[in-house]
Amino acid sequence: MFEAVVTLCLVLGSSDCREVLSPDYEATDKAGCEAALMDRQPPEPGAFCRESPPGLGFEDVGAGIFLHRGEIAEPDAGNLGDVSNIAFVIGAQSVAVIDSGSAAWMGEAIWRAIRARTDLPVSHVILTHMHPDHVFGASVFAGAGAQVVAHAGLERALADRRENYMESLRTLIGAVPLIGTEAAKVDIAVESTREIDLGGRVLSLRAWPTAHTGNDLTAFDPTSGILFAGDLVFAEHTPALDGSLLGWLSALEELKTLPAKRVVPGHGGPLLDWPQGADPLEAYLNTLARDTRAAIAEGQRMGDAVTTIATSQAPHWQLFDAFNRRNATVAFSELEWE
CATH class of the missing domain: 3.60.15.10 (Ribonuclease Z/Hydroxyacylglutathione hydrolase-like)
Structure with missing residues (x-):
């Protein structure tokens, strides 16, 4: 399969460029792709045909x-x-x-x-x-x-x-x-x-x-x-x-x-x-809510509470350290006004 692309660069004359797809010119051979480009009015500026990479x-x-x-x-x-x-x-x-x-x-x-x-x-x-x-x-x-x-x-x-x-x-x-x-x-x-x-x-x-x-x-x-x-x-x-x-x-x-x-x-x-399929997510969100409410009831400050809220769920999830404290912060901000 062949497709039409246009080369775009970050800055004119730069080597930092990417060939960007112009969809809807696909053909089984290069000649068919080029014919599609010629037939389109107005023509696609700067476009040329190449073999398609894998999807x-x-x-x-x-x-x-x-x-x-x-x-x-x-x-x-x-x-x-x-x-x-x-x-x-x-x-x-x-x-x-x-x-x-x-x-x-x-x-x-x-x-x-x-x-x-x-x-x-x-x-x-x-x-x-x-x-x-x-x-x-x-x-x-x-x-x-x-x-x-x-x-x-x-x-x-x-x-x-x-x-x-x-x-x-x-x-x-x-x-x-x-x-x-x-x-x-x-x-x-x-x-x-x-x-x-x-x-x-x-x-x-x-x-x-x-x-x-x-x-x-x-x-x-x-x-x-x-x-x-x-x-x-x-x-x-x-x-x-x-x-x-x-x-x-x-x-x-x-x-x-x-x-x-x-x-x-x-x-x-x-x-x-x-x-x-919702069970693990529901368990996490319920733990997040329960632990947040407990921290608020104990009078903990947000900065301290977010280090412990929902940490029992860590073994069940990937990227836990990247997301859980953010979640705890959002939950604390919401539930402290219940």
């Missing part, structure tokens, strides 16, 4: 659903931000992508993985929440005509944090892998519920009150019985609390009543039985 690795779990498991790690120069789960769902008429990774290079690699399996258009890219490891590959699909779908609160929340997120990613994974990366505009803002028809296959979307974040969105596929929970469900990776502890516990209770058979968490898995 991102996806597991076929049946029923037209493909899952990518991100590393259980923080973003770094080795993984280039590939640290969250990603999915795509193939309907009779189009494809929906669920979450898009930390950078444009990931959106491009997802695109290649889809094109290796179907030539149907990608009609939607669904973002489950604002965190950078889930959103910054979306512009690749938007540029190819897909509609970006998210919680009604995501666009504003991401705009407020975009520069900080991008600066952090530059430090963690490097500036060159981020070339071409930008936040995509949200086309469909979900206030409550919404359905997306991929052709004989309808995904049911739901926006949640503040829980993991203030803009969590889930997608349910009745055809397969799979719930795409984003970071409302964690497995193996220590949960990250960036919203409301009590809201998250409440959302989990309601999620468990949905008629799903399996769940794709935002991290870990990538496919768990449901609702049993």
Whole structure:
């Protein structure tokens, strides 16, 4: 397979460059790709054709659903931000992508993985929440005509944090892998519920009150019985609390009543039985709440309390030291006003 790319550099004349995918010019040979470039009006400036590299690795779990498991790690120069789960769902008429990774290079690699399996258009890219490891590959699909779908609160929340997120990613994974990366505009803002028809296959979307974040969105596929929970469900990776502890516990209770058979968490898995897949997360969040309330009742100061809250959960989770104190800080700030 051949594809069209454009070379972009950090600074004009610099050697710090990356070949950025221009989607929708794919062909089985170079001549076909070049003919597609010539036919497009206006022409794609600076684009040229090359052989496509491999796409991102996806597991076929049946029923037209493909899952990518991100590393259980923080973003770094080795993984280039590939640290969250990603999915795509193939309907009779189009494809929906669920979450898009930390950078444009990931959106491009997802695109290649889809094109290796179907030539149907990608009609939607669904973002489950604002965190950078889930959103910054979306512009690749938007540029190819897909509609970006998210919680009604995501666009504003991401705009407020975009520069900080991008600066952090530059430090963690490097500036060159981020070339071409930008936040995509949200086309469909979900206030409550919404359905997306991929052709004989309808995904049911739901926006949640503040829980993991203030803009969590889930997608349910009745055809397969799979719930795409984003970071409302964690497995193996220590949960990250960036919203409301009590809201998250409440959302989990309601999620468990949905008629799903399996769940794709935002991290870990990538496919768990449901609702049993929520048990470790629920145990962690309940421990976080119990220990925080006990520390507050004892009159402990936050700085002291966060060093001990929920530490009994450490053996059950990876990256515990990187996330638990932050979670305890958020929980303490919320529960001290109960």
